[in-house]
Structures are given as structure tokens and as C-alpha cells.
Amino acid sequence: MKITMIALVGKNWELGASNELLWKIPEDMRHFRETTEGHSVLMGRKTYQSIGHALPNRTNYVLTRTDSDSIFAGTDVRLIESPVLALHEAQISGEDSFFVIGGGEVYQQFLNLALPHEILLTRVPHEAESADTFFPNLDRNGLYVETSVEKLTDEADIHTYTRIDLL
Numbered sequence: 353m354k355i356t357m358i359a360l361v362g363k364n365w366e367l368g369a370s371n372e373l374l375w376k377i378p379e380d381m382r383h384f385r386e387t388t389e390g391h392s393v394l395m396g397r398k399t400y401q402s403i404g405h406a407l408p409n410r411t412n413y414v415l416t417r418t419d420s421d422s423i424f425a426g427t428d429v430r431l432i433e434s435p436v437l438a439l440h441e442a443q444i445s446g447e448d449s450f451f452v453i454g455g456g457e458v459y460q461q462f463l464n465l466a467l468p469h470e471i472l473l474t475r476v477p478h479e480a481e482s483a484d485t486f487f488p489n490l491d492r493n494g495l496y497v498e499t500s501v502e503k504l505t506d507e508a509d510i511h512t513y514t515r516i517d518l519l
């Protein structure tokens with residue numbers, strides 16, 4: 353099963369502020385949907401609350417350590433207590449692609465464990481002073497190298513990072 357992290361980041365690796373996204377780029381939303389549809393997605397409880405619902409046509413795993421049943425009553429999500437358990441469940445259900453979709457806390461944990469095979473980052477050349485959540489700085493990470501860059505819009509490029517042992 354291939355594990356991919358996917359995110360939209362600013363010039364200084366900004367991800368979000370006050371539990372909201374900083375930029376909404378229609379082309380990036382389409383890229384995200386087309387890339388993840390039909391597969392499993394994993395997110396932290398705060399990202400789930402920011403989106404406000406399960407993502408359609410995907411198996412939604414939500415990480416939480418607390419008894420947050422009231423937040424999820426009647427929703428189509430699988431609550432899960434650890435990243436490894438989510439991977440195990442997806443693997444035994446026959447999933448071939450597993451996407452980690454945020455937020456900052458969850459990306460950091462997957463990176464610390466070097467679990468992702470690939471990281472897809474849409475990068476925009478903007479800064480956001482209000483940002484309070486950041487993607488781990490990949491320039492300071494010796495395990496992942498940039499292997500391709502693809503234009504998405506005039507101002508946004510998709511950067512693919514690959515784990516070094518897979519090169």
C-alpha cells in the first residue's frame with residue numbers, strides 16, 4: 353500500500369490559521385479530489401472539524417485520542433486511535449493508496465516515522481502572517497528529496513518529494 357501525504361503550503365510552509373485553510377485554489381481543490389478519490393484518507397480531529405464532514409467517495413479515517421463521539425454522531429468516518437492502526441485497517445481492507453491529508457500535527461508524526469513513500473505539496477509563493485499551523489520544513493529533512501515539479505496555475509506548482517530509499 354502506497355502512503356502519500358498531500359498538502360497546500362505557503363512560502364514559509366504555512367498550512368492554516370484558526371483551524372481554517374489559508375488559501376482556497378479551485379485548481380488545487382480539483383487536484384486534491386482527483387488524486388484522493390476512491391482511496392483512504394486520514395486526518396486529525398481538528399482538520400476533520402475544519403472540513404465539517406466526511407469527504408465523499410473516500411474511506412475517511414479520523415485520528416482522535418479523546419472520546420469525541422458527539423462530534424462524529426451520524427457521520428461516515430472511522431475514528432482511530434493511532435496512525436499505525438489506521439494503516440493496518442486500510443491494509444487489511446485491501447486498500448492500495450492511503451493519503452494523509454493533515455493537519456500539521458498529523459503530518460509531523462508521519463514524517464517523524466518516515467512512513468510516507470511520497471509527499472505531494474502544492475506550493476504557493478505567498479506568506480501568511482496569521483498562520484498558526486505549519487508543514488514540517490522539508491529543506492531540513494534529509495530523508496525526502498524533490499523529484500518533480502509540475503505547474504498547476506500561474507502561481508501554484510505541485511512539488512513531488514520521494515523518500516530517498518525508494519529512489
Ligand SMILES: NC(=O)c1ccc[n+]([C@@H]2O[C@H](COP(=O)([O-])OP(=O)(O)OC[C@H]3O[C@@H](n4cnc5c(N)ncnc54)[C@H](OP(=O)(O)O)[C@@H]3O)[C@@H](O)[C@H]2O)c1
Nearest residue numbers: 359360368371372373396397399416417454455456457458
Ligand atoms: N494546507 C493544507 O493542505 C491543510 C491540510 C489539512 C489541514 N490544514 C490546516 O491545519 C490545521 C489543523 O491542523 P492541526 O495540526 O492543528 O490539527 P490536526 O493535525 O488536524 O489534528 C490534531 C488532532 O488529531 C488527533 N491526533 C493527532 N495525533 C494523534 C495520534 N497519534 N493519535 C490519536 N489522535 C491523534 C488529536 O485529536 P483529539 O484532540 O481529538 O485527541 C489532535 O488534537 C487547520 O488550520 C487546517 O485548516 C491545512
